[in-house]
Amino acid sequence: MAVFGLLIPTNQINGILQNRLLLEEMSYDREALKRQHQILLPQLNIDRLSVYNVVRESIENRKQILMFVYGHGGTGKTFLWTNIISYLRSKGKIVLAVAASGIASLLLPSGTTTHSSTSLIVWDEAPMSDRRCFEFLDRSLRDVLDCDDQLFGGIFVLLGGDFRQTLPVLPKAWLLRIGDEAIGVPDKDDPQDSSFIEIPDSLLIKPGSESLKTLIHFVYGDTTLTTPTVADLLVKAIVSLTNDTADDINEQIIKMVTSDGRTYNSLDTIQPNGKYMSDFEGLYPIEYLNHLTFPGIPPHELKLKIHCPIMLLRNINQKQGLCNGTSLIVSQLLPNVIKATIMTGTCIGKRVYIPRIKFIHKSLDIPFTFSRKQFPLKVCYAMTINKSQGQSLRRIGVYLPQPVFSHGQLYVALSRATSPDSIKILL
Template identity: 40%
Template sequence: MPLPSSIASEAMENRLILEELNYNVIELIKEHERCHPLLNDQQLIVYNHVLKAVETNMGGVYFVYGHGGTGKTFLYRTIIAKLKSEKKIVLAVASSGIASLLLPGGRTAHSRFQIPLDLYENSTCSIKQNTHLAQLMVQTDLIIWDEASMTKRFAFEALNKTLQDIIGYKFPEKKKQPFGGKTIILGGDFRQILPVIPKGRRHDIVQACINNSDLWDHCKIFMLSKSMRVRDTTGEQQASTREFNKWLLQLGDGNIETICKDGEEIASWTRIPNQYLIQPMGDPLKQIVESTYPNLKRHLWNEEYLRERAILTPLNETVDEINNYIVQITEGSTKQYRSSDEIDKTTDNISEQELMYPVEFLNSLSINGFPNHCLELKEGMPIMLLRNINPALGMCNGTRLIILHLGERIIEAKIITGSNVGSKVLIPRIVLTSDDSKWPFILRRKQFPIKVCYAMTINKSQGQSLNYVGLYLPKPVFSHGQLYVAFSRVTSPNGLKILIIESDENYVQHTKNVVYHEVFHGLPQCKYT
C-alpha cells in the first residue's frame, strides 16, 4: 500500500539527509590530495576564505567571477572534497540541469530548495518549518550555487528569506543575516546569457540579475582570470589559445571596435578574424554541416565523434532546418512518433476553446522548449533531453544521448555527455504543459521530451564544452552574451568555424555582438593577458 504523500515526502527528505552524511571519507581525502596542489594562487585565495568561514561558522556570501576555463568547477570540487571528508554537509546546486551534473551530488537549485517556477519580489521557497528538509538547511555548512548569473535575483532573494526564517527560528541572532548566516558561494560569468525574461526589454533583463539585488552588497567578489586551458597547452598552441582567450574576453566585455550598419544608431557590428570564417559558397546548410561534421556518413555510430561537435545558431527554426537536413542526408530507416495534443481541462471556457482550436491546429504549434508534434528519428542519431527526467542518472535538461533502439512506447539511448557518460537509459513519453501567453489556453502535449541535436540553439549550448563548433548565422544574435557563449563553447580556437550569411558585401566579415555594458557595474575589470 503506497504511503500518503506527506509521509512519502518526509521519507524522501530523510533519505536526502542520509545521502549528505554518507560520504566515502577515504576517497574524498584522496580526491582533495590530488586536487589541492593543482589550485593556482587565485583559486587558493577563494579556497582559504571559504574554509575559514565554514570552520569558524562566521558565514558569508562569496561570488566567484570567471570566464570559461578558469577552473571554477575544479575549485568547487576541491572545496567539496575537503569539507565532505570532514563529515560536513555541502549542498551543490546549479541554475541549469546540465551544469549541475558537473558538481558532485549536484542538483538544480529549483529542485533542491523548492524554489517556485513563477518568481516574484515576495516569493519564498516551499520549505516548511520542522520538516526534514528544513533540518537539512539548518545543518548545512556550505551552499555552492553555480551559473548564478543566469538566474533571476528573485530566486536568491526567495532562498535568503526562507533561510532567515528557518534558521532564525532556532537561532534568533541569525534572522537578519544574509542567508541566515550560512556560507554561500555563488559563481558565474556575466558575459554569458543573462536571466531569460519573456518579452523583457534590456532594462528588465539587467534588473533581474543578482548584482541588482540588495544581497549583492553583502557579496565578497573573487575573480578568476587565469585560464586552465592555456596552462594545459604548450608551444604554438598555447600562444594561439592565449590570443583567442584575450580576444574572446574583449568580445564578451564589448571592448572590441565595432561599426554601425546602414540606418543603425548604435555601433554593434564586430569584425570576425579570417581564420574562423567559412567563405559562403553554394548551399549554406551543406557548407556548415560538412565543415562541422566531415565524413558524417562514416561516423554515424561514433560516440566520440558526435560528442565533441555541434552546430550552434540563434533561432529554433534554424536549428530544426539544420537537423531536418542532416536526417534526410544520412542513411537508415526513419521512425515517426506523433504527439497526443489537447487543451488542458483547467483552461477557462474549455468547450469554446476546443471548438476554436481543433487538434490539427494544436499539432501545428511549435513552442520553445517543447518537442515537435512529429519526431522523425533514426537509430544512431544524437538527441537532447528537454526536461529533467532523472538527474541522479544524468538525465537532465540539456543532456545529449545517442539513440540505441526505437521502441513503440519507449526509446533506449546512451548518454554521451555529463557525469554519466556511457550509461544506457530508457526515455518514456511524458505530458508537457505550456501556458504560452500568445494563446488563451494551456496546451498538454504527450511526447518524448527530446530533440534531434546535430544542431542546437546558442542558449541551449550554455554549459556544454565542445572540441568543434560550427556557428551558423543566417541572422545575427539578438541578446546579451549569445555571441560570447557560442565562441566560448569550443575548447580550442582550432575547432571554431563561423558561417555568416550577409547580402551586403561591406559586412560579410562582420556580425552583431550584443553587450549590455551596465550589467558589469560593480564587477572587477578583467586584464587581457
C-alpha cells in the same frame, strides 16, 4: 523492534531517517571522498589553492564567509568546487552544491538546484540568477535559522561564475573585446543599441547554394555521421540563434545519416478554456493540432535514428543525470521507450530509458489548453547558442542567418571553440 531483539533507533537517527534530503546528504562514502580529495588537492594551482584555504579555514574556525569566485569558463571553477566539496563531505559535513540551471548543476558533484539549507552552499553560475533569487534565499534562511542579524542566516555561501559566460580567452584579444562591447562600428540608424562587427575571413564560409552543407561537413565530416561515437559527438556542434533554425539544420543532417530510424507520432488533444463546447473538434481538427509547435515542446513527428545525438527537453530524474539540456546518444528505438546513453554531466556512459510524457501548453492567445504526449527529446546536431553554454568543442559551426541579439550572444557562440582552427561561421 525490541520484541524481536532489534536495536531501537535513537531520536537523532529517527530524525535523519524521516528527512529524505538530510539522509541523502549523509550517505556519501567518506573514505572514497577522502581518497578523491588526496588525489585532487595537489593539482590546484596557486590561485585556486588560495580560495580553497580560505574556505577550509573559515569553516573549521566557524567564521562565516561570503565569497564570489570569478573566472572564465575552463579556468577550473568546477575543479575547485570538487576539491572543497570532497574535503568537507569526507569530514561528515553537509555541503549543498547548487546551480542556476539543471544542466549546470550536473557539472557539480551531486549537484542540484537550490532546495534546502546547509553548512556550506556552493552556487555555481551565480551571474545567471536574478538578484531576487539571492534576496529570497537570504530572507528565507534568516527566518528558518532564526538569525536576523547575519546574511543568509549565518550560512557559509560560496558563489562562482563568469559574467561573460565564456570559455578561456586571451587577454586583450578579439573575442574578449566582443564580450566587453569594445569592438564594432555603430549602426547609423541605431548607434546606441546596434553595431557592426567584422569577422576575420579565416573564420568565414562563403555564402552560396551549398554553404550550409559545407558548414555541416566541416563540423561532422563523413565519419561522425556514418560511424559516430560518444567521444566524437560530444565535442562537435552547430549553433544558431533560434530553435526554428536549429530544427531546420537537424532535419537536414538526419536525412544524411544512414542508420536505421523510426518516426514517433504524438497524441495531441485540446480542452476548451471557456464554456462553449459545441463543434469544438470541427473547428480544430487533429490535423491542425499536429502542425502546432510551441517552445519547449517536441514536434508531432519526432524522427530519430540509431546513434544520433538527442537532448532532453524536461527534467526527468536529476539525480540520474536526466535534466533539461542533457545530451544523449540513441542506442535503441523501441515502440514505447527510447534507449539512450548519457553523453554530458556526471553520469556519462549511463544507459537510460526515456518514456513519453505529457506536455501542457496554455496561453491567452489560443482559446484552448493544448496537450501533447510525446518523448521529451529533440535531435541536437544543431542547437541554440543558449543551449551550448558550458560546452568546450573541438569542432563548431556558427550559423547566423540574421544578426545576433547582443554582443554577449555572439561572444558565447564564438567562445565555444577551443582554438581558431576549430570554428567556422556562416552568415
